[in-house]
Amino acid sequence: MKRREFINWVGVGVLASSLPIAIAACRTTAESTADAPTRDDGFTEIGSVADLDSQAVLTHDDVQGIPVAVMRDPATSEGLLAVNTLCPHRACVVEWDSGSSLFSCPCHDSKFEANGDLVDGPASNGLERLDATIEEDTVLVRF
Secondary structure, eight states, rough: OOOOHHHHHHHHHHHHHEEEEHHHHHHHHHHHHOOOOOOTTTTEEEEHHHHHHSSSEEEEEETTTEEEEEEEOOOOOTTTTEOOOOTTOOBBEEEETTTTTEETTTTOOOOOOTTTTTEESSSSHHHHHHEEEEHHHHHHEEO
């Protein structure tokens, strides 16, 4: 093999090994620009009322850098409950368990009410509550 062929193959290898990094960088940019912008009043759109009613819980992984969940308030049909779904114990993202009607942390099994109140630890605090409202057919959240 000639020196020029060897150098060409090394170049191809370098390009091929950097391809996954380039793809990952493009993916991150595409996801962040797809998010709805924050309005002047601080609210961010996370979905439609139709989606909320059909799914019971609207979740979004990145609203101003925070994962959130929104649902109808069981105490009042017009009200909404919205929480930051990062567990205060170790920052794992909690998941809604419709069977138990609780948020459950998959990392250490902390449990939280729909309004974010702590039910069972090891977390020592509840989930952060957020402002949520419906405007026309859109569900909005504000920190």
